[in-house]
Amino acid sequence: VCVRIASHEIRLQYDSAIFARTPHQVQDDRDWKQFHDPKSLAEAISIEASELLELFLWKSVADVKAAIESEPRFRRAVEEELADVFCFGLNLANVANIDVASAIVKKIESNKKKYPIEKSKGTAAKYDKL
Numbered sequence: 001v002c003v004r005i006a007s008h009e010i011r012l013q014y015d016s017a018i019f020a021r022t023p024h025q026v027q028d029d030r031d032w033k034q035f036h037d038p039k040s041l042a043e044a045i046s047i048e049a050s051e052l053l054e055l056f057l058w059k060s061v062a063d064v065k066a067a068i069e070s071e072p073r074f075r076r077a078v079e080e081e082l083a084d085v086f087c088f089g090l091n092l093a094n095v096a097n098i099d100v101a102s103a104i105v106k107k108i109e110s111n112k113k114k115y116p117i118e119k120s121k122g123t124a125a126k127y128d129k130l
Protein backbone atom coordinates (compact mmCIF):
# COMPACT_ATOMS: atom_id res chain seq x y z
CA VAL A 1 0.00 0.00 0.00
CA CYS A 2 1.37 3.41 -0.88
CA VAL A 3 -0.32 6.69 0.00
CA ARG A 4 0.68 10.35 0.18
CA ILE A 5 -0.02 12.47 3.25
CA ALA A 6 0.96 16.15 3.42
CA SER A 7 3.49 15.65 0.62
CA HIS A 8 5.18 12.74 2.42
CA GLU A 9 4.96 9.39 0.78
CA ILE A 10 3.98 6.77 3.30
CA ARG A 11 4.74 3.22 2.38
CA LEU A 12 2.94 0.53 4.28
CA GLN A 13 4.54 -2.78 3.60
CA TYR A 14 1.76 -4.80 5.07
CA ASP A 15 2.67 -8.43 5.06
CA SER A 16 -0.42 -9.94 6.59
CA ALA A 17 1.29 -13.31 6.92
CA ILE A 18 4.09 -11.90 9.09
CA PHE A 19 1.78 -9.67 11.16
CA ALA A 20 -0.67 -12.48 11.67
CA ARG A 21 1.91 -15.12 12.56
CA THR A 22 4.51 -13.38 14.73
CA PRO A 23 2.31 -11.98 17.53
CA HIS A 24 0.24 -15.17 17.56
CA GLN A 25 3.29 -17.37 18.15
CA VAL A 26 4.53 -15.16 21.00
CA GLN A 27 1.06 -15.22 22.56
CA ASP A 28 0.50 -18.93 22.03
CA ASP A 29 3.82 -19.81 23.69
CA ARG A 30 2.77 -17.86 26.80
CA ASP A 31 -0.96 -18.56 26.80
CA TRP A 32 -1.70 -14.81 26.57
CA LYS A 33 -4.52 -14.88 24.04
CA GLN A 34 -6.99 -15.33 26.90
CA PHE A 35 -6.26 -11.68 27.85
CA HIS A 36 -6.53 -10.26 24.34
CA ASP A 37 -10.09 -9.05 24.04
CA PRO A 38 -10.79 -5.81 22.13
CA LYS A 39 -11.41 -3.72 25.29
CA SER A 40 -8.20 -4.81 27.01
CA LEU A 41 -6.16 -4.29 23.84
CA ALA A 42 -7.57 -0.77 23.36
CA GLU A 43 -6.59 -0.03 26.98
CA ALA A 44 -3.12 -1.44 26.33
CA ILE A 45 -2.70 0.81 23.25
CA SER A 46 -3.53 3.85 25.38
CA ILE A 47 -1.18 2.79 28.18
CA GLU A 48 1.70 2.17 25.77
CA ALA A 49 1.03 5.52 24.05
CA SER A 50 1.30 7.11 27.50
CA GLU A 51 4.61 5.35 28.09
CA LEU A 52 5.80 6.89 24.82
CA LEU A 53 4.62 10.32 25.98
CA GLU A 54 6.33 9.82 29.33
CA LEU A 55 9.70 9.76 27.54
CA PHE A 56 8.98 13.28 26.28
CA LEU A 57 7.56 14.70 29.49
CA TRP A 58 9.14 18.05 30.52
CA LYS A 59 11.36 18.14 27.43
CA SER A 60 11.06 20.81 24.76
CA VAL A 61 10.20 20.00 21.14
CA ALA A 62 13.82 20.76 20.22
CA ASP A 63 15.20 18.56 23.02
CA VAL A 64 13.04 15.61 21.96
CA LYS A 65 14.12 15.97 18.32
CA ALA A 66 17.78 16.20 19.31
CA ALA A 67 17.55 13.22 21.67
CA ILE A 68 15.90 11.02 19.03
CA GLU A 69 18.61 11.95 16.52
CA SER A 70 21.69 11.77 18.74
CA GLU A 71 21.04 9.74 21.90
CA PRO A 72 20.94 6.02 21.03
CA ARG A 73 19.45 4.96 24.40
CA PHE A 74 16.66 7.52 24.11
CA ARG A 75 16.00 6.58 20.49
CA ARG A 76 15.85 2.90 21.48
CA ALA A 77 13.36 3.70 24.28
CA VAL A 78 11.14 5.57 21.79
CA GLU A 79 11.44 2.67 19.36
CA GLU A 80 10.38 0.19 22.05
CA GLU A 81 7.30 2.15 23.16
CA LEU A 82 6.28 2.79 19.56
CA ALA A 83 6.63 -0.94 18.88
CA ASP A 84 4.41 -1.66 21.91
CA VAL A 85 1.72 0.66 20.50
CA PHE A 86 1.87 -0.99 17.07
CA CYS A 87 1.95 -4.54 18.48
CA PHE A 88 -1.17 -3.96 20.56
CA GLY A 89 -2.77 -2.22 17.59
CA LEU A 90 -2.05 -5.21 15.39
CA ASN A 91 -3.35 -7.55 18.08
CA LEU A 92 -6.57 -5.54 18.24
CA ALA A 93 -6.86 -5.66 14.46
CA ASN A 94 -6.39 -9.43 14.58
CA VAL A 95 -9.00 -10.12 17.26
CA ALA A 96 -11.47 -7.69 15.63
CA ASN A 97 -10.72 -9.07 12.14
CA ILE A 98 -9.78 -5.62 10.81
CA ASP A 99 -7.50 -5.30 7.80
CA VAL A 100 -5.07 -2.59 8.96
CA ALA A 101 -3.83 -1.53 5.52
CA SER A 102 -7.37 -1.20 4.20
CA ALA A 103 -8.51 0.67 7.35
CA ILE A 104 -5.65 3.18 7.00
CA VAL A 105 -6.36 3.85 3.34
CA LYS A 106 -10.08 4.36 4.10
CA LYS A 107 -9.28 6.69 7.00
CA ILE A 108 -6.92 8.78 4.89
CA GLU A 109 -9.60 9.12 2.20
CA SER A 110 -12.08 10.18 4.89
CA ASN A 111 -9.61 12.75 6.26
CA LYS A 112 -9.05 14.18 2.79
CA LYS A 113 -12.78 14.93 2.60
CA LYS A 114 -12.95 16.30 6.17
CA TYR A 115 -9.92 18.51 5.56
CA PRO A 116 -10.20 20.05 2.09
CA ILE A 117 -6.90 21.61 1.02
CA GLU A 118 -8.39 25.08 0.51
CA LYS A 119 -9.58 25.16 4.14
CA SER A 120 -6.94 23.16 5.96
CA LYS A 121 -3.63 24.07 4.32
CA GLY A 122 -1.18 25.46 6.89
CA THR A 123 -3.51 25.12 9.87
CA ALA A 124 -3.76 22.47 12.56
CA ALA A 125 -7.38 23.36 13.30
CA LYS A 126 -9.85 20.51 13.74
CA TYR A 127 -12.26 19.98 10.82
CA ASP A 128 -15.22 21.45 12.73
CA LYS A 129 -13.26 24.67 13.31
CA LEU A 130 -12.16 25.23 9.72
Ligand SMILES: [Mg+2]
Pocket residue numbers: 048051080081084
Ligand atom coordinates in the same frame (compact mmCIF):
# COMPACT_ATOMS: atom_id res chain seq x y z
MG1 LIG B 1 5.88 -0.16 26.97
